[in-house]
Amino acid sequence: MTSPAASGAVPLREERDIVLSRQMVRKLTQELKFSLVDQTKMVTAASELSRNTVVYGGGGEMRWDVLEQGPKRGLRLCFEDHGPGIPDLNLALTDGWTSGSGMGMGLSGSKRLVNEFDVQTVVGAGTRVTIARWK
Numbered sequence: 001m002t003s004p005a006a007s008g009a010v011p012l013r014e015e016r017d018i019v020l021s022r023q024m025v026r027k028l029t030q031e032l033k034f035s036l037v038d039q040t041k042m043v044t045a046a047s048e049l050s051r052n053t054v055v056y057g058g059g060g061e062m063r064w065d066v067l068e069q070g071p072k073r074g075l076r077l078c079f080e081d082h083g084p085g086i087p088d089l090n091l092a093l094t095d096g097w098t099s100g101s102g103m104g105m106g107l108s109g110s111k112r113l114v115n116e117f118d119v120q121t122v123v124g125a126g127t128r129v130t131i132a133r134w135k
């Protein structure tokens with residue numbers, strides 16, 4: 001694992017925390033001098049994953065790490081909850097599949113917006129989605 005140059009966390013307990021996580025990711029990607037398009041990709045993914053953490057995970061947090069690998073810079077975001085977990089991850093990652101009333105595009109769409117995407121989930125224990133994008 002890449003050792004982080006800077007790190008932090010924001011709580012994701014309710015709807016309005018999603019706005020704060022979006023703002024944090026916008027600020028971090030601006031500081032990293034991501035292009036406007038890449039900023040928006042990361043903010044969009046963070047927004048979707050934050051929403052899942054609040055809506056399905058019963059709340060949790062987003063941790064962030066600024067990554068440095070030689071001259072390369074990146075941002076890693078980790079969304080963690082201690083909710084019900086995802087019983088069938090392949091199904092959950094399918095475009096258009098939702099257990100609720102969403103569009104079923106949050107997980108699959110986020111995956112396409114980033115360079116690294118990982119889901120760890122245990123039924124009855126919780127879910128951790130980790131994404132990263134390099135500049």
Ligand SMILES: Nc1ncnc2c1ncn2[C@@H]1O[C@H](COP(=O)(O)OP(=O)(O)OP(=O)(O)O)[C@@H](O)[C@H]1O
Nearest residue numbers: 052056057085092098099102103104105106107127
């Ligand atoms: N943190 C989580 N904990 C438990 N289940 C989750 C979690 N995140 C996603 N899921 C499950 O995976 C399904 C797919 O998630 P995804 O974000 O792709 O779609 P959605 O949230 O249903 O709709 P959309 O995000 O398009 O509004 C969800 O309907 C839910 O059942």
Ligand SMILES: [Mg+2]
Nearest residue numbers: 052102106107
């Ligand atoms: Mg969703």
